[in-house]
Amino acid sequence: xxxxxxxxxxxxxMVVAGVLVTVFVILHxxxxxxxxxxxxxxxxxxxxxxxxxxxxxRPLPVQLLRFFIGDAFTPPGREQSTVxxxxxxxxxxQSTLRRVRGAIFGxxxxxxxxxxxxxxxIVLQRFPxxxxxxxAAAAYSTVLSLVLGTVSAVRxxxxxxxxxxxxxxxxxxxxxxxxxxxxxxxFAVHLGLLPxxxxxxxxxxxxxxxxxxxxxxxRNTRLVRSSVLxxxxxxxxxxxxxxxxxxxxxxxxxxxxxAMIPVVTVWGLDVGNLFxxxxxxxxxxxxxxxxxxxxxxxxFRDFPTVASAVFFIALVFVIMNMLVxxxxxxxxxxxxxx
Amino acid sequence: MAEVQPRTARAAWPAPGVxxxxxxxxxxxxxxxxxxxxxxxxxxLALVVIGAVFAPQITRYDPAASEVTQRLQPPGWLGGAxxxxxxxxxxxxxxxxxxxxxxxxxxxxxxxxxxAISAVLGSGLGVLxxxxxxxxxxxxxxxxxxxxxxxxxLLALAMxxxxxxxxxxxxxxxxIAGWVGFGRVARGQVLSIKEREYVEAxxxxxxxxxxxxxxxxxxxxxxxxxxLATASVANNIVIEASLTFLGLGVQPxxxxxxxxxxxxxxxxxxxxxxxxxxxxxxxxxxxxxNLLGDWLRDYLDPTLRNV
Numbered sequence: 001x002x003x004x005x006x007x008x009x010x011x012x013x014m015v016v017a018g019v020l021v022t023v024f025v026i027l028h029x030x031x032x033x034x035x036x037x038x039x040x041x042x043x044x045x046x047x048x049x050x051x052x053x054x055x056x057x058r059p060l061p062v063q064l065l066r067f068f069i070g071d072a073f074t075p076p077g078r079e080q081s082t083v084x085x086x087x088x089x090x091x092x093x094q095s096t097l098r099r100v101r102g103a104i105f106g107x108x109x110x111x112x113x114x115x116x117x118x119x120x121x122i123v124l125q126r127f128p129x130x131x132x133x134x135x136a137a138a139a140y141s142t143v144l145s146l147v148l149g150t151v152s153a154v155r156x157x158x159x160x161x162x163x164x165x166x167x168x169x170x171x172x173x174x175x176x177x178x179x180x181x182x183x184x185x186x187f188a189v190h191l192g193l194l195p196x197x198x199x200x201x202x203x204x205x206x207x208x209x210x211x212x213x214x215x216x217x218x219r220n221t222r223l224v225r226s227s228v229l230x231x232x233x234x235x236x237x238x239x240x241x242x243x244x245x246x247x248x249x250x251x252x253x254x255x256x257x258x259a260m261i262p263v264v265t266v267w268g269l270d271v272g273n274l275f276x277x278x279x280x281x282x283x284x285x286x287x288x289x290x291x292x293x294x295x296x297x298x299x300f301r302d303f304p305t306v307a308s309a310v311f312f313i314a315l316v317f318v319i320m321n322m323l324v325x326x327x328x329x330x331x332x333x334x335x336x337x338x
Numbered sequence: 339m340a341e342v343q344p345r346t347a348r349a350a351w352p353a354p355g356v357x358x359x360x361x362x363x364x365x366x367x368x369x370x371x372x373x374x375x376x377x378x379x380x381x382x383l384a385l386v387v388i389g390a391v392f393a394p395q396i397t398r399y400d401p402a403a404s405e406v407t408q409r410l411q412p413p414g415w416l417g418g419a420x421x422x423x424x425x426x427x428x429x430x431x432x433x434x435x436x437x438x439x440x441x442x443x444x445x446x447x448x449x450x451x452x453x454a455i456s457a458v459l460g461s462g463l464g465v466l467x468x469x470x471x472x473x474x475x476x477x478x479x480x481x482x483x484x485x486x487x488x489x490x491x492l493l494a495l496a497m498x499x500x501x502x503x504x505x506x507x508x509x510x511x512x513x514i515a516g517w518v519g520f521g522r523v524a525r526g527q528v529l530s531i532k533e534r535e536y537v538e539a540x541x542x543x544x545x546x547x548x549x550x551x552x553x554x555x556x557x558x559x560x561x562x563x564x565x566l567a568t569a570s571v572a573n574n575i576v577i578e579a580s581l582t583f584l585g586l587g588v589q590p591x592x593x594x595x596x597x598x599x600x601x602x603x604x605x606x607x608x609x610x611x612x613x614x615x616x617x618x619x620x621x622x623x624x625x626x627x628n629l630l631g632d633w634l635r636d637y638l639d640p641t642l643r644n645v
Contacts, residue, residue, distance in 0.1 A: 018484030022488075026496055026499075170625065173621055175576045178613075178621065276489040277491075279492065283584060294492070306495075307496075310495075
């Protein structure tokens with residue numbers, strides 16, 4: 001068991017290293033990284049200066065090493081340094097750069113949009129808001145899918161069941177961003193019940209959470225339904241019924257507990273989907289989280305911030321998936337390790 | 339002496355697992371189609387395809403032509419000032435119905451071409467990893483693990499930063515990034531098929547690697563790949579529309595459903611038709627492709643049921 005934990009951990013570390021290499025590759029594919037650090041239309045001479053200062057004229061493996069643990073984003077050997085550039089018509093442009101420690105510590109240099117601020121802290125500041133939204137969405141989709149899936153499975157092929165199944169597949173198929181527009185149209189524009197965007201009161205979280213939770217609500221409802229249906233046919237359910245337990249008790253005590261297992265299983269998957277969905281949901285509802293930050297940074301071509309955010313989210317995702325995998329071991333000893 | 343015809347030889351020993359659909363199976367397919375919403379799905383999808391192909395014949399409006407005097411007209415059947423615009427006009431006076439019809443082209447092109455790229459790329463690499471295994475297989479699967487560490491939409495966003503906005507770029511990004519699913523499915527399938535007796539038998543009678551892959555491995559891959567491809571079409575249509583909606587997908591001047599909804603967002607409280615119709619079209623397309631995928635899965639491989 002310890003062996004499995006360690007090997008799973010090693011695997012996670014390798015994946016994270018791979019993620020960093022990917023970010024490095026993407027960074028180099030964006031064209032000239034030096035051009036990113038200068039205002040558009042910088043002269044070839046200035047580009048060469050910056051390229052040399054940042055070591056971008058060195059061989060790629062050296063650059064990769066510096067990207068990982070070095071000072072790829074700062075001129076070597078200085079805590080704080082100022083790059084002086086001329087030739088923009090406005091006189092001198094100065095940019096102060098901090099001493100950084102490399103991507104392994106989550107340092108991808110300074111944000112381009114928020115000049116002179118390191119990118120990673122900006123991402124971290126926004127992250128708790130995303131977590132709030134994700135927790136709200138997960139709670140909404142989990143609770144509702146358990147209720148709907150169960151009532152639907154207890155009376156299969158009834159009118160209620162048909163309704164629930166339609167609702168589920170609709171939730172799965174409706175694109176997040178359109179659902180957001182429809183919810184705003186109904187609840188904010190026409191009924192005036194809920195705010196269409198913002199962050200502050202508890203009312204602000206309702207529409208974003210419904211939007212973000214819709215995909216997993218749809219899938220989990222179908223999952224719970226089929227898994228409850230399956231457990232209803234099991235021997236232990238017949239035994240429970242035979243000993244005179246009322247149907248309600250059978251479902252609550254024996255069926256639901258087992259039906260939870262597949263839902264817990266897809267939670268790990270859901271985290272990834274929620275991160276993806278958060279990008280859209282936060283942008284529409286003006287939620288101050290990481291997702292909206294990413295979209296704004298992409299539009300701004302603020303690559304250090306995009307890289308920080310993507311790396312951080314990938315890191316969280318890898319850790320979550322590792323924890324989910326490890327938790328199987330505790331939850332269900334029958335699970336084959338490998 | 340009679341020559342041994344390859345065709346007869348093959349007919350005598352049909353590759354196991356590639357049984358042709360029997361008449362009863364065809365009847366069953368028809369029955370399930372008729373019973374559920376299957377026929378409706380097919381009809382709607384046919385409508386979308388016809389709309390995409392014959393767009394210029396269906397509407398006489400140019401989806402890009404703006405008419406400033408006809409801005410934000412409600413749908414014709416609601417007694418808008420101009421009855422000529424069936425589903426109303428947008429903020430530039432462009433006909434919503436025309437844009438809707440032309441928009442299906444973008445969705446279909448993106449959905450089908452991206453999945454074609456991912457399926458070919460992914461299955462090829464998956465077969466390579468599964469059949470030959472070894473170091474290549476290991477490297478490919480590690481690559482897949484690394485890619486799966488990024489939520490798909492985020493990866494697509496990061497790649498938009500690299501390549502820039504545009505229809506072709508979106509197709510390339512989604513097509514290439516989508517290989518992982520196909521690669522893993524193909525590899526898993528190949529790993530189990532290559533140990534079967536009939537593959538061993540083929541090898542024993544001297545069949546070459548290429549022949550084994552072409553005649554035994556690939557036919558057995560088709561079912562799971564088709565099922566996955568259908569789901570991916572729906573998925574990629576949504577992702578393209580989402581990226582476009584955020585302004586990071588296809589060019590803003592193309593008449594696509596994502597662009598229509600992006601425009602509609604600014605006019606939610608004055609022109610509901612701008613957001614409702616493209617959204618309904620998008621949702622119905624995704625829904626019907628999803629349902630078709632469910633049906634295909636149940637029909638082609640009943641063991642894959644559930645979820």
